[in-house]
Amino acid sequence: MKKPYRRILAHLIFWLLYIAFQLLQYGWENRDVIRLEYYPDMWTIIPMQMIVVYFNLYVLLPKYYYPKKYLKYGLALFLTLLFGAFYSRFTGWAIWIPHMRTANPAHYLTEPKNFFVPVRIIRDWLDFCPIIGLTFILHVIQDAYKREQHMRALEEGKHQAERDLLKAQIHPHFFFNTLNSLYALTMVKSDKGPEVVLQLSELMHYMLYDANAPQVSLDTEINHLRSYMDIEQLRFGDRLDLRCNIPADVNGQTVAPLLLLPFIENAFKHSLSHEKDKAWIHIDIILRQGDLRMHIANSCHPVKKTGESSGIGLTNVKKRLELTYPGQHQLNIRPGDEVFEVDLIIALKTPV
Numbered sequence: 001m002k003k004p005y006r007r008i009l010a011h012l013i014f015w016l017l018y019i020a021f022q023l024l025q026y027g028w029e030n031r032d033v034i035r036l037e038y039y040p041d042m043w044t045i046i047p048m049q050m051i052v053v054y055f056n057l058y059v060l061l062p063k064y065y066y067p068k069k070y071l072k073y074g075l076a077l078f079l080t081l082l083f084g085a086f087y088s089r090f091t092g093w094a095i096w097i098p099h100m101r102t103a104n105p106a107h108y109l110t111e112p113k114n115f116f117v118p119v120r121i122i123r124d125w126l127d128f129c130p131i132i133g134l135t136f137i138l139h140v141i142q143d144a145y146k147r148e149q150h151m152r153a154l155e156e157g158k159h160q161a162e163r164d165l166l167k168a169q170i171h172p173h174f175f176f177n178t179l180n181s182l183y184a185l186t187m188v189k190s191d192k193g194p195e196v197v198l199q200l201s202e203l204m205h206y207m208l209y210d211a212n213a214p215q216v217s218l219d220t221e222i223n224h225l226r227s228y229m230d231i232e233q234l235r236f237g238d239r240l241d242l243r244c245n246i247p248a249d250v251n252g253q254t255v256a257p258l259l260l261l262p263f264i265e266n267a268f269k270h271s272l273s274h275e276k277d278k279a280w281i282h283i284d285i286i287l288r289q290g291d292l293r294m295h296i297a298n299s300c301h302p303v304k305k306t307g308e309s310s311g312i313g314l315t316n317v318k319k320r321l322e323l324t325y326p327g328q329h330q331l332n333i334r335p336g337d338e339v340f341e342v343d344l345i346i347a348l349k350t351p352v
Helices: 003-030 042-065 070-103 105-110 118-187 193-208 218-239 261-272 312-324
Strands: 240-245 279-288 291-299 329-334 339-347
Touching: 003 042, 042 070, 042 118, 070 118, 118 193, 193 218, 218 240, 218 261, 218 279, 240 261, 261 279, 261 291, 261 312, 261 339, 312 329
Parallel strands: 240 279
Antiparallel strands: 279 291, 291 339, 329 339
């Protein structure tokens, strides 16, 4: 059912329930029995109550209450209820008291015949208050809920835009470093060049197409991590001691794409950037109790300042972690003179 029709149906159901309650209340007040009992002046009172309710909801609230003009709103609502009270008294005096002469002569004799009866007008004014108060509370609660939903949508849209921007910044950064690796192989006319081009092509396809999803298979993400590490291993050969402990079975887990790669890329970049001799990198990725735990340790140059190690890749991935896994991740970066370590824990969400 379309939303406007659902709204109309909800209003109809509300008023039908309200009318049923009025009939039930009239029955037990006048007969001390629980039954629906009709009273004639409901045909003029309830329509005016509806008018006053919608006038309050769609005129007074937007014009005075929401702009925080509370004094004007209170005065306008008081006058609106007063108008309703005079209307109720007028219809009672002009229509229902004459009708009572033949329909209920005994009751007719007890009714005051003049129009202006202050007690009756005050009572009629108070009769409007419960329905006005109820609809006011329901409308304010509904409006607050809609505002909260709207703010959440805006916030999520903002966060998604930031995530997309940060992810887009990772792509050129990664490809720049990988092309440098490929260039180094071509300079020495290595036979490994075609293999690197093939693996780079697969990585480009993954980043341009598969990695656009909010979540990807952890197995797919790990396979592309392996492809990246193979490229770097081909480039550096015996200069690099690479040890990896990566699970073969990830139990259908998913993860936000391209979150792990910048840490591994950083390890390769800085373990070998100043090393003329052999460098080393140790990578451990495990799954434990629904958490992804990654530990990376790599050699680094004693002279190099650790502040330089956090380039655009690590800076972006830190922001992405805060946006994608707020309160659901732990990141500990421990730079040292000869060893650089990273510990990352992410609470994964198993797909339904």
